[in-house]
Amino acid sequence: MYEQKLKELLSAWEETYKKGQLTFWIFLALQEGEKYVDEIKEFVETKSMGVITCEEQSLYRALRKYEHIGVLTYEQRKGNKGPERKYYYFTDLGQELFALFVQRNIQLFYSEEIRNLLKFQTNEANNA
Amino acid sequence: MKPITHSLIKFAIAAIVSATLFRYFLTYGIEIKSGSVIGISASIYAILMFLSGWNFGKEDKEYLPVYDVGFRFHFTTYLIHNVVSELWFVLGFNSKYENIAAIHTVAIIWGLFLLVHFIVFLRTRKNAINNLHKEDLFD
Numbered sequence: 001m002y003e004q005k006l007k008e009l010l011s012a013w014e015e016t017y018k019k020g021q022l023t024f025w026i027f028l029a030l031q032e033g034e035k036y037v038d039e040i041k042e043f044v045e046t047k048s049m050g051v052i053t054c055e056e057q058s059l060y061r062a063l064r065k066y067e068h069i070g071v072l073t074y075e076q077r078k079g080n081k082g083p084e085r086k087y088y089y090f091t092d093l094g095q096e097l098f099a100l101f102v103q104r105n106i107q108l109f110y111s112e113e114i115r116n117l118l119k120f121q122t123n124e125a126n127n128a
Numbered sequence: 129m130k131p132i133t134h135s136l137i138k139f140a141i142a143a144i145v146s147a148t149l150f151r152y153f154l155t156y157g158i159e160i161k162s163g164s165v166i167g168i169s170a171s172i173y174a175i176l177m178f179l180s181g182w183n184f185g186k187e188d189k190e191y192l193p194v195y196d197v198g199f200r201f202h203f204t205t206y207l208i209h210n211v212v213s214e215l216w217f218v219l220g221f222n223s224k225y226e227n228i229a230a231i232h233t234v235a236i237i238w239g240l241f242l243l244v245h246f247i248v249f250l251r252t253r254k255n256a257i258n259n260l261h262k263e264d265l266f267d
Contacts, residue, residue, distance in 0.1 A: 022267040023266040061190070065192065065264075069265060
């Protein structure tokens with residue numbers, strides 16, 4: 001009963017939490033270097049340890065939007081094998097946007113106080 | 129912004145075909161003085177336009193969610209309907225019982241509604257960046 005409720009609550013929280021996460025993971029993938037869609041998908045799913053999954057269609061749609069607002073652009077060229085692919089990368093605007101976002105929303109998790117609190121939570125979860 | 133998308137072009141083609149068919153049956157209905165032919169053709173035209181707008185509008189949004197409160201599709205419909213109607217008279221396809229003044233009246237009244245739609249469209253600009261709604265930008 002308790003376990004079931006915990007699982008349901010975690011799932012509900014994660015559903016809400018994941019909204020808005022795809023952009024972050026796509027940008028993180030491109031921070032590593034320019035990539036085409038399959039590479040971005042693989043990066044997101046692998047590096048998030050399967051927590052964030054994305055359909056190819058959603059990825060294409062998201063990339064079209066980022067390109068439209070000028071934060072990403074692409075270069076079309078042939079990969080090592082196979083057809084021509086769109087290799088996406090940041091524009092200056094996108095690079096600055098991502099840097100500001102990380103500075104305001106991610107770096108705060110690296111403060112001593114927050115890290116200690118998170119360490120405590122991790123230990124709790126491991127003991128449970 | 130790319131206001132003319134593939135879906136809008138497909139919608140425009142569907143609108144040209146529908147408007148031309150409507151004009152043909154409307155003229156025929158007026159010529160034979162049949163209220164039912166006129167009524168049925170107008171209803172079918174309205175249904176066809178609604179379904180085309182629904183289908184291509186959905187496709188357009190899936191490609192890129194341009195936030196224009198339907199204005200591009202409305203404007204295209206207005207333009208095509210009125211140009212087809214005007215051409216119908218210019219080319220002499222109209223019935224002898226038809227008067228071009230009716231076409232102009234429709235264009236003016238509909239134009240006023242279009243103007244209101246345009247004002248609404250302009251007012252929604254503050255919620256958009258590069259014509260995409262701010263809430264739709266980041267997933």
